[in-house]
Amino acid sequence: MSVRRIDPKPPLHPLAIDAGSDDFLRGDPLDGKRYYSREFMQREWDDMWTKVWHIAGRVTQLREAGDYIVHDFMHESVIVVMHEDGSLRAFYNVCGHRGQRLAWGDGHQPSFTCPYHGWVWGTDGELRQVPDPDDFPQGNPCGKVRLVELPVDTWAGFIWYSMDPGAPTLAEFLHPWPELYRNHATEDMVRVVWLQVDLETNWKFAPDNFSESYHVRTAHPQVPAVIDQDHYNCRNEVYPSGHNRIMQLVRPSLRDRIPDGQPHPFDAQLRQWNIDPDRYPDYETKVEQGWRDLAEAKVRLGPSQGHPHYAQLTEQDFLYSPHDQLFPNVSVDIRPDAVSLFRTEPHPTDPQRCTFDLWCLSVPVVGADTVRTIAGRRPLAEAAFEHRVFDQGRGLPELAGTVIFQDMQLAEGQQRGQRSRGYQEPYLAGQETRVRAWHETLNDYLEGRR
Secondary structure (H helix, E strand, C coil), X not given: CCCCCCCCCCCCCCCCEECCCCCCCCCCCCCHHHHCCHHHHHHHHXXXXXXXXXXXXXXXXXXXXXXXXXXXXXXXXXXXXXXXXXXXXXXXXXXXXXXXXCCCCCEECCEXXXXXXXXXXXXXXXXXXXXXXXXXXXXXXXXXXXXXXXXXXXXXXEEEEECCCXXXXXXXXHCCHHHHCCCCCHHHCXXXXXXXXXXXXXXXXXXXXXXXXXXXXXXXXXXXXXCEXXXXXXXXXXXXXXXXXXXXXXXXXXXXXXXXXCCCHHHHHHHHCCCCHHHCCCHHHHHHHHHHHHHHHHHHHHHHHCCHHHHHCCHHXXXXXXXXXXXXXXXXXXXXXXXXXXXXXXXXXXXXXXXXEEEEEECCCCCCCEEEECCEEEECCCCCCEEEECHHHCCCHHHCCCHHHHHHHHHHHXXXXXXXXXXXXXXXXXXXXXXHHHHHHHHHHHCCCC
């Protein structure tokens, strides 16, 4: 069988810096204090968290006027509500009278009534009604006072807001991500896992972890059988915005073999798309040619096999497995059939604690009642919110052995080591270059260079 020999690495995006080398970095030191210092935590709040865009929730959570979601972040809280004209509006969750909180959870109501003095606010943020409107020396406040509004926008089916009234637009902040994934059906996906986990670690554990794949062979030994993360086949990219990503190959690694006699998951994938794995003369040919044949079959056969959205995709969308780190705290795997989103947010007062959000989204598949996710097989329906405490794994027994559980298992040990007097300046491999690049972006915010 002839094999179309290609460079397995995907082409470099025109805006991207090839992070296979660290020549573009300043070499900022990565001191341990940034993981446990309250002073550093305050600097992050003052100079970074109040400048970037945050995800509040899914667009599908707001379907009619008066639907709203509440996103609590550290000591702040934000309401995003659908207005009567269908637009989304975002406000600080604070009454404009004397600062009482207006809402404690997601819901629906035509207006927001302060539980303290009964001031009524419209979904456009305007004060509509107050008790005793004639008892104000400066005049009736209705029509004069408004809730403090924030920029809000949507991308990929997610609702985003910024606490900075002068922030760049969401499109500018995310560029070029909307272009990279413009053909993916992310808006139509169903959130089948909606999980938040308390972790005993600084929130930066996750951006550090998801900005490199060097740990995969050790921490996730099950992965190389399905994703080739060998550094010489991957493309590591860093963007001027501070976002980064790795492009991996959707095929088995050639240097990590399943023992002879054990069924190989790649064979099952080939058979699912009417490709006989025995047609290839050897394992290397099966991996290298089967990788191409599988992508071609999905593009050609997908629309007729319950995947109509495949018609908008190309072979490259099936050849590569991207993992994206959107600065500062959102990591996403955007695939043809699913999105996995990981997000850490800092504890309000303790720099050594955070929450870890896991959202798994799936494109509805014709005839399917369940879907496979990184958190196991789940019903193909909108999930209810779950909150857990990791507690060294005891709080998530059903996820034991999964990749995401294995990552969370490392969090507390990493935090303790970074607090130790034995902590040293990291001695990074080339495939960990994105880690230092991410921290240099953080430093740019803290030093006023962003």
